[in-house]
Amino acid sequence: MKIPFVDLKLLHSEIKEELRDVFDRVLNESTFVLGPEVQRFEQEFAAYVGTTHCVAVNTGTAAIQLALAALGIGSGDEVITVPHTFIATAEAITAVGARPVFIDIDPVSFTMNPALLEAAISSKTRAIIPVHIYGQVADMDRILEISNLHGIPVVEDACQAHGAEYKGRKAGAFGIAGCFSFYxxxxxxxxxxxxxxxxxxxxxxxxxRLWRDHGSSKRYEHIFPGLNMRMDGLQGGILSVKLKYLDRWNNQRRQAAAAYDKAFVDTDIEIPNEMDYGHHVYHLYVVQTSNRDALRHQLTDAGIESGLHYPIPLHLQEAYRFLGYKEGDFPVAERVKNRILSLPMYPGIRTQTIERVVSELRESCHVG
Known part of the structure; x- marks a missing residue:
């Protein structure tokens, strides 16, 4: 029997009727773009995160891009972020005409290393984007201390951190803006x-709100040339349904992570670290191993899906060669790219499934 990396069929099976109700409601009311379903979700998600406002858009990439655009960031400006992330983080920066400036990640958390932040700030720096990678919040106290000292806004890339916490506060509630993806x-x-x-x-x-809707506050009246990055009404309604289950699903992810942790205790596989300041929600369960490629092939042969997040740091991508970075510039990000392996992780993953994944890996890894 094959083991998927993510099982969305299982996730949706328990809420299928609620999702059908959303479809019927949107169809009957013809509220296909923005509308009451999106407004309801915006209110609910803002309350969940602990902020006053939430603006729903069509992608997580758009969320970062519009946050930067609304801050007035553009050509000639610099935005500091990390190379160990999905390309969307940097794409949003270049989309507004700014230049990404990378700093290395912390070797324990894989999030932005605050000790390297101040040295990267220049007279052109207009924002800092820490990435809450894999479901863990970056060290926000240290990042905010530096950003406040220099008067530079922080835009959180929380696209993998729905419900994650830092010292009791949720991701997306620390910077001038928090950006989420609902892929x-x-x-x-x-x-x-x-x-x-x-x-x-x-x-x-x-x-x-103006930027996402053609720079318009009233139909056919446009304050500036904006973009079309509106959320569909159907997605707003679906997200409202799912938000009710998010904490439960995150707890199931944490239970699965604990089961993995326990199973790997006497092996040479390095398990992820939950920082003592936070509450990890394990969007991804990412281990490190020196023979990553061999172990991944073994999993594939056994019918077990896995992932690599991310095998090529952004500074070494062809898309960002123009920035002038080279191999060796960010040694931590470059070291982990050859060691990381993402294992199956989703709400409701069975203990037997985890045991089978671990059993396959233990056959080839060193057991102490």
């Missing part, structure tokens, strides 16, 4: 694409 496989995923920006800044929220 189907995320902890809170739509049945299609979706994204959102959370913020306590009412003026910023309003500017993002």
């Amino acid at each position: 189907p496989g995320k902890n809170l995923g739509a049945c299609g694409e979706g994204g959102a920006v959370t913020t306590d800044d009412g003026d910023l929220a309003q500017r993002i």
Whole structure:
């Protein structure tokens, strides 16, 4: 029997009727773009994160791009982030005309290393984007201390961190803006694409609302040339349904992570570290091993799906060769790219499934 990397069929099976109700409601009311379903979700998600405002958009990439655009960031500006992330983080920066400036990640958390942040700040720096990678929040106290000292806004890339916490506060509630993706496989995923920006800044929220809808506050009246990055009504309704289950699903992910941790205790496989300041929600369960490729092939041969997040750091991607970075510039990100392996992780994953995954890996890894 094959083991999927993510099992969305299992996830949706228990809420199928609620999702059908959303479809019927949107179809009957013809509220296909924005509308009451999206407004309801915006209110609910803002309350969940602990911010005053939430602006729903069509993707997580759009969320970051519009947050930067609404901050007035553009050509000639620099935005500091990390190379160990999905390309969307940097794409959003270049989409507004700014230049990504990378700093290395912390070797324990894989999030932005605050000790390297201040040295990367220049007179052109207009924002800092820490990435809450794999479901764990970056060290926000240290990042915010530096950003406040220099008067530079922080935009959180929380696209993998729905419900994750730092010292009791949720991801997306720390910076001037928090950006989320609702891609189907995320902890809170739509049945299609979706994204959102959370913020306590009412003026910023309003500017993002204008940006997402052609720069328009009233039909056929446009304040500036914006973009079309609106959320579908159907996705808003679906996300409202799923939000009710998010904490339960995150707890199931944490239980699965604990089961993996226990099973790997006497092996040379390095398990992920939950930092003592936070609450990890394990969007991904990422281990490290020196013989990653061989172990991944073994899993594939056994019918077990796995993932690599991410095998090529952004500074070594062809797309960002123009930035002038080279091999050796970010040694931690470059070291982990050859060692990381993402194992099956989703709400409701069975203990027997985890045991089978671990059993296959233990056959080839060193057992102490």
